[in-house]
């Protein structure tokens with residue numbers, strides 16, 4: 386430990402961060418992993434994404450015609466309004482989550498930073514793949530995210546959500562107009578795709594990446610809850626419990 | 630050939646246009662730019678005193694629809710004035726001279742107005758096979774384009790061809806046609822996309838440049854902000870039906886007759902920057918959506934290559950398959966869903982058959 390350089394100090398060390406909860410001793414160890422802001426963010430974020438996914442899909446497909454005068458209806462307007470409001474919640478939440486990654490405990494950084502350059506990471510990913518391929522009988526006992534989950538979160542969640550926020554606000558800027566801050570801040574997206582039809586297409590494809598992530602994620606947390614006793618309640622209480 | 634120090638005013642007076650008409654022209658111009666009442670007299674003053682700006686108009690690989698649109702400008706005065714001005718300099722489509730005579734005029738204009746003329750380009754250069762797919766005066770057009778651009782002050786890219794490439798650059802683009810900003814990189818370029826651009830937009834731009842002697846303010850894509858800062862969708866008169874969620878589902882349904890929004894019929898208004906819904910066409914008579922047809926997105930980059938004009942979702946070609954985002958996404962999510970279900974099933978079976986495994990874990994220190 387003492388011989389290491391500063392950058393390698395315990396909080397950044399991927400193995401030390403997630404060491405099994407030896408401190409608490411006993412069989413069913415508990416460790417405080419997900420701090421309150423992370424938990425709160427997780428559920429707000431999940432709710433926002435649910436709203437964004439449903440309303441986004443409806444925006445993409447259009448709704449069946451409502452009868453009556455146009456002045457008496459605002460269905461599509463409300464759907465879009467819900468999408469944009471949830472978009473703001475997601476965006477602001479994501480910024481706060483980044484802030485907490487810097488201020489919070491080392492686990493808070495996990496979804497933003499995967500030290501891919503360390504060989505131990507790949508060993509752990511390999512072990513985790515063996516676990517999910519039914520080859521290992523012994524589940525991983527780390528307290529934070531397992532390495533595979535961390536990879537999925539980094540590549541499928543963090544990256545995709547960043548992309549969705551950037552393209553989402555760029556599209557929003559089109560409606561808000563050339564003088565809006567959204568256009569000033571995110572208008573560069575249209576330097577990459579001059580035809581905003583492409584931005585719509587990629588933004589739409591992002592929906593399916595998020596859906597796929599959510600599918601695997603929810604399955605994995607339920608399965609882990611049953612199979613290795615890594616309880617779902619970690620995202621509620623913050624305590625990582627190993628129930629055996 | 631007119632002298633280098635001539636003013637706009639002296640030219641149009643020589644063309645037989647009265648002073649009264651000239652002032653009408655100035656106030657029309659001022660209002661079309663959205664400027665206040667005082668601007669008309671400022672424009673008049675500029676046109677009477679400043680040397681006029683020569684315009685040279687070249688034609689590359691194109692269909693001439695831009696010229697066709699231009700000569701149909703709603704205000705006859707503007708049209709006459711500008712056409713006579715432009716044909717004074719060079720436009721091989723509408724000028725009287727032809728053949729060697731025309732070539733001589735072009736060369737003369739280039740030398741006489743060196744660094745002071747505006748080069749208006751309709752169409753674009755194909756680059757494959759050394760540019761042999763478009764020969765102009767015995768040489769590849771791309772050479773003439775470079776040569777004329779070299780001595781120009783600024784370049785106007787007329788239409789979607791010159792701005793983005795348009796149909797000749799659509800996949801698989803056998804001639805290697807490229808928008809002109811791929812060839813001309815050292816001059817300011819104004820893009821005026823549209824297939825064709827609206828006549829009033831074209832005449833408005835030429836008037837602006839000849840009047841003020843500079844280019845108007847451009848957006849990130851190099852288009853004049855005064856005509857391209859809003860989408861068709863932003864000023865569409867069917868927008869209230871869009872917000873209400875009232876969409877046409879088929880071309881001859883009840884909703885189509887009621888004039889509902891054409892979003893589901895693939896209208897590209899929400900992604901298309903152009904002035905159609907504000908200025909309309911043919912002197913303000915109508916525009917596609919008013920006639921019951923969705924917008925094609927004709928003023929947008931690569932609009933030919935985005936799948937059907939009648940689909941809401943764009944076809945994605947990047948993955949070697951022609952599917953839209955929902956088809957690709959649902960297939961991927963479905964495959965992952967099946968994998969998850971299979972994984973869950975195997976887990977359940979394993980758990981039922983290998984119960985004793987759990988005992989192994991107990992003896993590991995945690």
Ligand code: HEM
Nearest residue numbers: 423431434496529530531534538542599603606616617620
């Ligand atoms: C019923 C729904 C959900 C449940 C039960 C659930 C549960 C959990 C649990 C237990 C964790 C901790 C995982 C671990 O320790 O490795 C977690 C983390 C996470 N979940 Fe969910 N989740 C749900 C929905 C979602 C949705 C819809 C999303 C977004 C698409 C999402 C995104 C995340 C992210 C990004 C993390 C990492 C949190 C962090 O470290 O900051 N979750 N979730």
Ligand code: HEM
Nearest residue numbers: 437438441442444445472549550553554556557585589592
């Ligand atoms: C998980 C995040 C998100 C998902 C799954 C999502 C999904 C979608 C989908 C599927 C569409 C329809 C695209 C189309 O076919 O044209 C859409 C449109 C749009 N989204 Fe999102 N979106 C997300 C985040 C955001 C954010 C953060 C914003 C920012 C405010 C945003 C703003 C927009 C806008 C402005 C449109 C275009 C609406 C229109 O054209 O009327 N989105 N979104």
Ligand code: SF4
Nearest residue numbers: 862865890891896898
């Ligand atoms: S018809 Fe097209 S441009 Fe008009 S509101 Fe509907 S989608 Fe927008």
Ligand code: SF4
Nearest residue numbers: 903905924925926927
């Ligand atoms: S409505 Fe759309 S397709 Fe039609 S001319 Fe205007 S921009 Fe082009």
